[in-house]
Amino acid sequence: MPFFKSSKTEVSDPLAGKPASFAIHRYLQGSANLFEENRLLKFAIAGMFGVSAVLGTLIYTTNQNQRTVIVPFGASGDLYVTGNTPSVAYMRTMTRNVVSLSGTYSAYSADKQFQELLSLAHPSAYNGLRDSLNAILDELANNPTLSIATYIRPDQPVTWTSTDIVVPVEKVRVIGGVIRKFRGNLHIGYAIDNGRFWLTQLTEENFDAELR
DSSP: OOSSOOOOOOOOOTTTTOOHHHHHHHHHHHHHHHHHHHHHHHHHHHHHHHHHHHHHHHHHHHHHHOEEEOOGGGOOSSOEEETTEEOHHHHHHHHHHHHHHHHSEETTTHHHHHHHHHTTBOTTTHHHHHHHHHHHHHHHHHOTTOEEEEEEOTTSOOEEOSSEEEEEEEEEEEETTEEEEEEEEEEEEEEEETTEEEEEEEEEEOOOOEEO
């Protein structure tokens, strides 16, 4: 009988005495549990993406339906933009003011009016519109008695789409006491971005007929 005993604790093998199939069963059970955990993790991640997508859609829809009240040029009335869709009253008001600023002027008022009109110009159209207005200023400098008055024709409808406004107008040109009248269309290109009206195009069309 030994005088000293070993201090090491013998660790029993949990698989000792078990059949060989028991280890395979434990491996398969562990793999199944790991697969189930991965599947739950993937489901949770997919759920988070789904919730984020729904919240993003709700926020986008809310922003599109948000009404922005805008009262330009000191006007009043039912003027608003819902998302990027303006009210009819808003479109009418903006049309009248663009026609007035661009079509009724004299040598004394044109510069200030055109500066106000340029404040509406979209950056992509600013240079072209500025050059057109500067050409008119040069004409006024050479003809200080020249004045122009433009009126929206009441006998013709103003039509518009989401990007363009076509305004039937009558233009009265006075220079040196001589009066001439013309009729045609003023084509206004525009865009609504974040509740703001941008002028993208301004051209006169079909002004061939002269009224005497």
